[in-house]
Amino acid sequence: MIVPNISHSCSGVNSVWCSSSSNQRHGQEQNLGPTGHLITAICLGIIGSLGFLNNLLVLILFCRNKVLRSPINLLLMNISMSDMMVCIMGTPFSFAASTQGRWLIGPGGCIWYGFVNTLFGTVSLISLAVLSYERYCTMMGTTEADATNYRKIWMGIFLSWMYSLFWTLPPLFGWSSYGPEGPGTTCSVNWHSRDANNISYIICLFIFCLVIPFFVIVYSYGKLLCAIKQVSGVTKGMGRTREQRVLIMVVVMVICFLLCWLPYGIMALIATFGKPGLITPSASIIPSILAKSSTVYNPVIYIFLNKQVSKVISLRFVLMQYVS
Structure with missing residues (x-):
């Protein structure tokens, strides 16, 4: 049941935290209304369920098929793991909050939610950038053969987590903070404070965790x-087909990356630098939902469009039909 009165948002919650969250919105009305919260809950429920199932299927496929455990596919597993953690440790709490029209697990829970979701989201973004660069290096012959490159890939995975922790831990220690966002049913980095401490963190987070990964992805792919086009000039038939397949995948990946993360980044910048109260609750919740939807898109784009994975799935399907 959707609670119609959002005035209960702070019941049982630290009054200082509630006062702070109200100040962050500069008096902005937080209530989405019952219909708005219901729509949000439905979207989060669908995203959480599909994201969990998609990424679970990916992890099962990789665990049960040794042929898929190539170095580059380890990066795909890392992305699926971080996305599934969002579906387990993040989306259920915002879903529950949306069904009740208020945050349910207090200020400590809000800080924890903001941190883990920012961490796992950043890990996913950085891993996508590492994946694109590794694919580029492998194709251009500037790295070792894929089958003998496990150490380098494990190092890339480790560094993606360390890099993400480097940029998501500071709000826990005073450089900015984590708190309520939008209609008060989700939590994230404090986008609303105008002091230099907070603004400097927002700028760094935007540049180092969104802009740079995006440019790495665009540059690498x-x-x-371009390299595939050159090969296509020599081998017309097969090369042209491969070029078209890669082109489609690259376009889809870039569009989905922008669709999922650019609105959230723009919303954060407007909330930080724009006119107070310019970002309404409904306007702020949409980019947040789009960002969470990456947990659904990533497995489809990076895994199920993978030719090697498609062959394994097709083979298993044929074997199941043969056995039955």
């Missing part, structure tokens, strides 16, 4: 596409 752009160079990869």
Whole structure:
């Protein structure tokens, strides 16, 4: 049941924290209304369920099929793991909060939610950038053969987590903070404070955890596409088919990356630098939902469009039909 009165948002919650969250919105009305909270809950429920199932299927496929455990596919497993953690440790709490129209697990829970979701989201973004660069290096022959490159990939995975922790831990120690966002049913980095301490963190987070990964992805796949075009000039038939397949995948990946993360980044910048109260609850919740939807898109784009994975799935399907 959707609670119609959002005035209960702070019941049982530290009054100082509630006062702070109200100040962050500069008096902005937080209530989405029962219909708005219901729509949000439905979207989060669908995203959480599909994201969990998609990523669980990916992890099962990789665990049960030794042929899929190539170095580059370890990066895909890392992305699926971080996305599934969002579905387990994040989405259920915002879903429950949306069904009740208020945050349910207090200020400590809000800080924890903001931290883990920012961490796992950043890990996923950085891993996508590492994946694109590794694919580029492998194709261009500037790295070791894929089958003998496990140590380098494990190092890339480790560094993606360390890099993400480096940028998501500071709000726990005073450089910015984690708190309520939007209609008060989700939590994230404090986008609303105008002091230099907070603004400096927002700028760094935007540049180092969104802009740079995006340019790494565009650069790597752009160079990869150019290399494939050169090969296509020599081997017309097969090369042209491969070029078209890679082009489609690159375009889809870039569009989905922008669709999922650019609105959230723009919303955060407007909330930080724009006119107070300019971002309404409904306007702020949409980018948040789009960002969470990456947990659904990533497995489809990076895994199920993977030719090697498709072959394994097709083979298993044929074997199941044969046995039955």
